[in-house]
Amino acid sequence: MDAHLLRTFVAVAECGSFSAAAAELGYTQSAVSQQIAALESNLGTALLHRRPVVPTPAGERLLEHAGPILLRLDAARADVLRVVGEPPGSIVFGATPLAASPHVARALTELRRSRPGIEVTFAVAGREEVARGVAAGEYHLGLVDGIAAPSDPLKLTAHGTTTAVQNEPLVVALPTDHPLARRRRINLHDLLDARWIDAPEVAAPLPDLRAATETDAIRSTLTYTGTDVLSLLALVAAGHGLAVLPASLTLPGGVAAVPVESPRLVHRTELLHGHVDEPAATTLAAVLADAGERSTG
Structure with a gap:
């Protein structure tokens, strides 16, 4: 299955329109229609009803698989580009606005002390954007916040390993x-x-x-x-x-x-672990995890 066609299918299903998906992807409407037809031909079944544009039962099932597949492809691409293009000793860290707690400042201080010259990119974004960014490999690590029962984790649509940092x-x-x-x-x-x-x-x-x-x-x-x-x-x-x-x-x-x-x-803050084989990310994750054990223990 061609990942390029799969992305087009997801865009059409989410937009509910071939023309809107074409505008979002930068294609002509004709090109989008041809790509959907090619994907349907490859799978041997219709994936979208045309009037209105909504997924068929087979299309709904494909959508369930498409998100994780595309996230893994994005993660693989980011990982390869990181190896060939990322400056040594750099880390990209994403956090939600209220997750940028004193723990983060202390962890970054410890990171700079242990790894002088480290280059840090610190991005603030929404909860789902941070979670998806970690899953897709755009961020080495992510810090997200939300409300939960005292013993419950946060509910996120896309994440891997998590560590409680603060309640x-x-x-x-x-x-x-x-x-x-x-x-x-x-x-x-x-x-x-x-x-x-x-x-x-x-x-x-x-x-x-x-x-x-x-x-x-x-x-x-x-x-x-x-x-x-x-x-x-x-x-x-x-x-x-x-x-x-x-x-x-x-x-x-x-x-x-x-x-x-x-x-x-x-109010719960969790660390999302992404590409943690990078030494700087490993150091930062360890400091934040230790802070979490002290604050939630």
């Missing part, structure tokens, strides 16, 4: 003039009718809060798609909605933090 309490961030701002503890069930900000990259995603409270009542009145925590907190202070955040964050004036008592949840 810490959660707080509800709300304006200081909010009626509940002076509470010592809070149950999220008391806030089902509150105004919420949906900020999936820098706060607890609302779908996760709905799952934890076993209700669909938690709804957003404003969506923030950025990665700047201070901007989110400015929205909270102005009364646009509440957000659940890790307790270690330093809050600006106008924002109060009330610890979450129930449901039992923590």
Whole structure:
């Protein structure tokens, strides 16, 4: 099966349109149609209905295999290019905005102490982007955060080996003039009718809060798609909605933090291991893993 044709098939299935997939891939619509026809001929079955453009049952099954296959191909390509083109003693490290904890700064300090002259590229991205980047070999290592029950790992669609780095309490961030701002503890069930900000990259995603409270009542009145925590907190202070955040964050004036008592949840940070045979990545992974044992032990 030609991987080039497989990528085209995935693009058409995800876009739901031959023309949209052609624009995304930089092909003509005719070329995309020919590639899909070639793949269907190779497999001896139709993979896409044409009106509307949706996968057939055989296409659905192929999609289940396509993601892991293409990730492995990307990882292989990145690995080979790293061998022939990456400067010796370099590391590419991805992290989500709230995962860039003091552990990372200390780990990088230790890495530079043990490997002087090391070249580090530190990229900040969304949770799934970091996870997929590690799986595809774009990052040696990744650090991601999210909310979970105290003993549960994070739920990610693409990852390999993980190590817990930190578990810490959660707080509800709300304006200081909010009626509940002076509470010592809070149950999220008391806030089902509150105004919420949906900020999936820098706060607890609302779908996760709905799952934890076993209700669909938690709804957003404003969506923030950025990665700047201070901007989110400015929205909270102005009364646009509440957000659940890790307790270690330093809050600006106008924002109060009330610890979450129930449901039992923590802000969890995990290290994703990718291409760890690179000595620098191995050193960084070991330092972060050791930090995780101390903070979660």
